[in-house]
């Protein structure tokens with residue numbers, strides 16, 4: 001049992017490390033770590049199941065600092081509890097180039113950082129995915145191997161962001177009772193008191209979303225402990241509103257927005273030292289306090305060892321699956337299953353919409369990989385993301401592999417990030433490409449973190465037809481291609497769709513988006529190729545020696561390119577077609593390969609039912625682009641293609657005009 005006096009000194013260690021690091025960096029946010037130090041101290045010294053020496057232990061509790069600007073809270077905790085990645089020098093190098101202690105916590109910089117946070121609300125929404133993953137894997141592997149809590153610290157900012165509504169509604173609906181959120185209820189954000197911008201009754205809001213809520217004094221360790229114990233027994237997720245004082249301990253600045261995001265200054269730090277009775281020098285933690293923290297870091301060693309014993313005793317096949325799933329490795333048989341499927345496609349040459357082709361590919365994939373977990377933001381029938389293996393998950397039954405996310409694209413994408421970070425699952429979504437805008441911040445974070453989530457983005461152009469310009473993506477491929485470390489695929493037929501799925505699954509360290517059509521497409525890959533041709537990002541679909549014309553195209557427009565090529569060839573114009581399913585993979589090929597694919601035809605034409613941005617790399621600034629330069633329109637899709645001039649005839653005419 002930790003005495004009150006000891007607790008206070010342990011919490012003050014967080015406060016002073018945070019103050020000192022922000023002061024030295026001359027930037028950062030001391031207010032939150034100082035205010036939330038008591039909550040964190042109770043959680044980490046009494047409840048959180050974690051092991052700094054084995055930070056990746058799959059059954060650890062997860063702790064997410066959703067209010068990422070308070071990063072020094074997390075760094076202090078990681079240093080104090082003994083994570084090797086965060087040394088006192090890292091604390092001293094807070095916010096410096098190359099340090100692990102970046103301005104906001106970045107996944108991958110140090111063990112113990114469970115997700116990248118900073119964009120407010122994201123961490124809270126990630127934690128919903130972590131809690132889903134825990135619940136799902138508990139169902140699958142049993143509580144001997146998987147049963148843990150997910151704790152979150154969220155601020156007023158997290159709760160004001162719209163994404164929080166999607167997240168809490170989904171968590172409440174799914175009754176994720178092992179999700180426990182501490183709301184740092186300090187009444188302050190950057191502009192001043194919360195009252196200048198918000199009047200929400202947060203308790204009423206969470207309760208309306210099927211949560212349990214508790215209110216405590218966030219500086220009373222026993223009250224915090226009692227609340228955690230109550231929350232652990234709840235049959236719903238719990239929000240614990242912790243009334244705190246931002247910048248707790250700073251005599252002149254505590255409780256004001258002045259302490260939110262600026263160094264306190266030497267005088268105020270000196271005054272805080274006096275007020276809290278802290279005599280140690282900057283960056284020095286008194287040995288009795290450090291020892292107490294290091295002991296807290298050892299608390300769960302036995303729990304972790306017991307878990308390892310249970311894993312050891314688990315039946316061989318189940319144990320191997322659990323280990324494989326958490327390693328992220330795919331089943332060895334996936335590649336041969338996809339090859340066999342490609343062989344079948346070459347034999348039958350079907351011409352489905354690529355969204356349907358994606359469903360067919362998923363039918364093969366989901367039959368081999370038990371770790372895929374699908375879903376859709378209320379567009380299941382349109383996205384074709386549900387296969388025979390993926391029964392729906394319900395609040396009381398997690399044996400399924402399919403999540404009805406509701407009309408919540410942003411919450412879906414953020415929850416998927418949480419599942420991927422948790423480990424053991426490969427999440428894929430369903431949504432319209434146009435609404436990638438609604439989940440872009442989470443897709444961007446997946447790319448920044450380098451995690452494997454796969455977004456199925458259907459209805460990928462004016463080809464969706466009658467729903468009109470509100471639903472027709474125009475700039476979306478270009479906008480998504482602009483995100484570093486995201487693979488954006490736009491397959492041309494069923495074979496390319498299968499290949500793109502394989503590439504997305506094999507991309508362990510980055511997210512993918514697969515843009516798919518609503519309309520049927522002819523098979524353009526008619527011969528079986530063992531090699532995954534899409535892996536090179538762009539390849540010769542129709543070769544020609546001394547080509548006068550090269551036509552580059554993606555997705556549904558490859559069919560147009562092929563037809564134009566046939567006409568031009570019949571007219572005696574040597575023409576080749578390059579299919580470009582993935583810009584990013586192409587950019588990673590050797591210079592020679594890229595040069596060879598781009599080639600030196602006097603006429604280069606790109607066809608994509610989107611904006612030109614990005615295409616000059618292939619066709620040059622003097623190349624011809626056939627695509628969109630405005631929003632689309634409502635009408636039957638064939639009329640739209642004619643109206644916007646994206647047809648084989650237009651390609652032929654453009655080529656002839658250039659050649660003449």
Ligand SMILES: Cc1ncc(C[n+]2csc(CCOP(=O)(O)OP(=O)(O)O)c2C)c(N)n1
Nearest residue numbers: 032069118119120155156157188189190260
């Ligand atoms: C999506 C997003 N918008 C804006 C910001 C900039 N920002 C960082 S902290 C903050 C205020 C947060 O207030 P609160 O959560 O109450 O934190 P506290 O003041 O208690 O530290 C804002 C607007 C951000 N990080 N993320």
